[in-house]
Amino acid sequence: MSNFPNSIVALAAMLERGWESYRAQGEFDLFVEFTLSLNGLTEQLHRQHLPGLVRACQELENTALTFFADREMHPIPLDQAIAIERKLSIILGELRRHETPAILARRVLDTAEGNTGEGWKQPRRVVIVARDGHPWSASLAEQLGFFGFTPEAISWDAQPASEEPPLAITFIPDTEGRAYPPAAIAAIVALRTRFPTSYFYCLSVPSNLQSIVLLQRAGADACVPVGNKVSDVLSRILDLVEMHEQEMHRVLIVEDSATAVAHIRRSLSQHGIDSRAINDPRQLLEVANEYRPDAILMDMYMPFCTGVEVTSALRQIPEFQALPVIYLSSETDIVQQVEALRLGGDQFLTKPVNPIILASVVKTKIERYREMLYSGQHDSLTGLLNHSTSKSQVERLLQAALPDGELVVAMIDIDRFKMVNDTYGHPVGDQVIRSMAWLLRGRLRNTDLIGRYGGEEFIVALADIEPAHAIRLLEQIREDFSQLPHAHAQGTLRTTFSCGVAALPTYRSASALIGAADDALLEAKRAGRNRIISA
Numbered sequence: 001m002s003n004f005p006n007s008i009v010a011l012a013a014m015l016e017r018g019w020e021s022y023r024a025q026g027e028f029d030l031f032v033e034f035t036l037s038l039n040g041l042t043e044q045l046h047r048q049h050l051p052g053l054v055r056a057c058q059e060l061e062n063t064a065l066t067f068f069a070d071r072e073m074h075p076i077p078l079d080q081a082i083a084i085e086r087k088l089s090i091i092l093g094e095l096r097r098h099e100t101p102a103i104l105a106r107r108v109l110d111t112a113e114g115n116t117g118e119g120w121k122q123p124r125r126v127v128i129v130a131r132d133g134h135p136w137s138a139s140l141a142e143q144l145g146f147f148g149f150t151p152e153a154i155s156w157d158a159q160p161a162s163e164e165p166p167l168a169i170t171f172i173p174d175t176e177g178r179a180y181p182p183a184a185i186a187a188i189v190a191l192r193t194r195f196p197t198s199y200f201y202c203l204s205v206p207s208n209l210q211s212i213v214l215l216q217r218a219g220a221d222a223c224v225p226v227g228n229k230v231s232d233v234l235s236r237i238l239d240l241v242e243m244h245e246q247e248m249h250r251v252l253i254v255e256d257s258a259t260a261v262a263h264i265r266r267s268l269s270q271h272g273i274d275s276r277a278i279n280d281p282r283q284l285l286e287v288a289n290e291y292r293p294d295a296i297l298m299d300m301y302m303p304f305c306t307g308v309e310v311t312s313a314l315r316q317i318p319e320f321q322a323l324p325v326i327y328l329s330s331e332t333d334i335v336q337q338v339e340a341l342r343l344g345g346d347q348f349l350t351k352p353v354n355p356i357i358l359a360s361v362v363k364t365k366i367e368r369y370r371e372m373l374y375s376g377q378h379d380s381l382t383g384l385l386n387h388s389t390s391k392s393q394v395e396r397l398l399q400a401a402l403p404d405g406e407l408v409v410a411m412i413d414i415d416r417f418k419m420v421n422d423t424y425g426h427p428v429g430d431q432v433i434r435s436m437a438w439l440l441r442g443r444l445r446n447t448d449l450i451g452r453y454g455g456e457e458f459i460v461a462l463a464d465i466e467p468a469h470a471i472r473l474l475e476q477i478r479e480d481f482s483q484l485p486h487a488h489a490q491g492t493l494r495t496t497f498s499c500g501v502a503a504l505p506t507y508r509s510a511s512a513l514i515g516a517a518d519d520a521l522l523e524a525k526r527a528g529r530n531r532i533i534s535a
């Protein structure tokens with residue numbers, strides 16, 4: 001969570017300045033600017049998978065929006081301004097907390113070459129609130145520990161020791177399937193006040209609206225229904241920390257008016273969207289190939305040709321066939337607009353475009369587009385990269401590492417997996433595959449490549465690490481996996497994996513690295529399984 005990109009730090013600073021200007025001058029337009037910056041920050045935090053902070057920002061946005069409709073309300077009354085200021089300072093304080101010297105130092109340690117195994121363990125605290133000795137509490141704590149979290153179990157009347165907000169807090173009621181008693185609700189409210197940005201899971205919530213609404217009011221982010229197992233909760237927590245840092249949204253603006261460009265870029269940047277502009281459509285292909293936009297904002301009428309002509313030409317090129325194109329025009333003729341959409345555009349916006357609508361259309365289109373790309377690149381059972389994307393990403397890592405860098409490729413295959421399926425059934429086998437994926441996700445860095453290469457075969461590629469260090473790390477994962485209990489109808493089972501490793505500079509192409517790691521894996525199987533062999 002400490003790894004905030006500069007865009008967030010910059011947006012937070014802009015937000016703070018925006019609020020200070022509004023407080024000093026009390027003008028409605030400054031208030032609108034402040035709210036827009038807040039909305040931009042919320043979006044960024046959302047992309048970084050920081051639901052606690054997103055929630056805090058959304059609450060503040062809702063408060064701010066109540067002063068949006070009427071210019072005459074400004075400057076807003078002092079008590080309301082103080083209430084906003086209080087919420088804002090909690091958010092800014094939370095953002096700053098992640099930039100303290102200790103955390104910056106830890107970040108350096110995490111990325112330094114030759115770091116110890118400890119440096120890889122990401123500090124993710126999860127607090128479990130339950131009565132002393134609750135069986136779920138121990139089992140959840142054990143599982144969380146396996147997947148690289150630091151669990152802290154406390155009773156309902158206790159408080160977590162550290163002031164540092166935990167990533168998540170899970171509440172386990174004493175009696176399954178009943179409404180949470182008032183004392184439990186009060187405990188949730190108290191923790192919510194202390195930790196406004198952590199994610200709150202309430203377990204065993206009966207499926208009636210009244211219970212859910214009460215818990216949401218108290219501060220619950222997710223209500224997990226009665227009957228869901230500890231593994232379901234774990235899966236949700238893991239999804240929460242799936243912090244593969246998404247890249248910023250990128251928009252290419254094709255527009256010949258410098259004023260329009262300035263207006264659009266400003267609106268986009270307030271929403272955390274990066275943009276680049278060209279005034280001559282003939283530059284489009286060259287710039288698109290280099291900048292790799294997620295969407296194009298296209299002026300309809302330009303000197304050399306029309307936006308529609310450019311778009312239909314763009315659609316002839318395979319990589320850009322699905323790229324969202326949003327037309328901008330002062331055209332109000334519906335027939336013309338429909339024709340423009342028919343010829344390859346995705347949306348039509350009439351100039352001058354309201355900045356909030358522009359940003360929201362752009363974001364929606366980009367998110368759909370990225371989802372489409374994501375589902376084509378990821379495996380649905382585990383969320384890991386799929387076979388073909390893993391291969392191309394190894395190639396990318398290799399190109400970045402050559403000529404003198406480090407790259408280690410490991411192939412991992414679960415042992416005697418057919419027996420797991422045959423004995424306990426396919427769904428249990430699926431859960432074992434998922435646990436393997438979770439363990440890798442929990443233990444490796446965000447920058448490492450983790451893919452599902454085949455049914456029960458995984459590929460891992462680690463850059464900037466010495467082979468000996470990578471093997472020590474994989475040995476630890478192998479050891480832990482062999483002790484990980486997997487639930488089935490009659491109890492739990494344990495299983496192991498075998499692994500083959502190959503590294504630069506001995507193998508110097510992606511196919512040589514993967515092939516050698518695969519051969520080493522076969523050797524590990526032959527030598528008795530549950531071991532790692534280096535090519």
Ligand SMILES: Nc1nc2c(ncn2[C@@H]2O[C@H](COP(=O)(O)OP(=O)(O)OP(=O)(O)O)[C@@H](O)[C@H]2O)c(=O)[nH]1
Nearest residue numbers: 413414415416417418419421426429430455456525
């Ligand atoms: N449950 C489940 N099983 C799968 C999936 N994909 C492949 N499998 C099964 O994985 C098993 C792989 O078995 P084998 O390749 O014979 O190898 P193994 O039993 O793991 O034995 P060794 O690799 O030699 O240790 C097959 O039974 C496949 O049906 C999946 O997505 N889910």
